Amino acid sequence: MALAAVFLLASPAAASEPSSSGVGIAGAQGPLAGVGFQSGIDVSHWQGYIDWRKVGRTTIDFAIAKATEGTYFVDGYYHRNKQRAEAAGLHFTAYHFANPSRRNGSVYVDARREADWFLQHADLEARNLVPALDLERTGGLGRDALRRWTLAWLGRVEARLDVKPMIYTSPSFWANHLGNTQAAARQGYEVLWVAHWRTHRPWVPARRWNGHGWTLWQWTDCGRVSGIRSCVDRDYFGGDSLAELTIRESRLQRR
DSSP states (O other): OOOOOOOOOOOOOOOSSOOTTSEEESSOOOSOTTSSSEEEEEEOGGGOSOOHHHHHTTTEEEEEEEEEETTTEEOTTHHHHHHHHHHTTOEEEEEEEOOOOOGGGOHHHHHHHHHHHHHHHHOOOTTSBOOEEEOOOOTTOOHHHHHHHHHHHHHHHHHHHSSOOEEEEOHHHHHHHSTTOOHHHHTTOOOEEEEOOSOSSOOOHHHHHHTTOOSEEEEEEEEEETTOSSOEEEEEEOSSOGGGGBOOOOGGGGO
């Protein structure tokens, strides 16, 4: 079922410390917390130690943590973040930071190896949300090659988890480096996690993701959340229920 995209206009909010709800914004624009959306954060080793018990007492509903990058890096905080976020009652999933290339002469081989590296370390289960591919680098690939790399990674993870991963990207990256292609959305990868900061309404690439709109919106790179000492990315979910994004059956568990 296609997930509905919701747009909300609101006044800018600003705060240097978390509010009484445990969340705030440092000099960023976006919809006011708790109005029309479920709230989330995405984290990595850059946030360091996180007190997930405090996060769990805020209005944050979900967390997405960096698990891997390329075929060589595992985030040193990932497993702790996963365990503690889940224990705090948050919906949770992982993302892979893509490092595309033509290693061994093939974008397909490289994409599959990166996907396997992610699956080996992310340890996602049926109760988790669908995983995400974070696209911010081209690795020197042209538009067509990067499109093929992206679809190969998505297909590999889908084959192993029996779910269609989401794609994280900015509108400009998708337009400039993938030619604003609708290929991913047309092949059923309908869940777009769009990064567009300091705006009340995100630009959705690929003709509004082939009509599906955005599902997750990273609307600031400098939110404040109780339990996290530094700035943290803040996200909103625009569907009806996070259950729509839950992994229902994992082939990894049957292997």
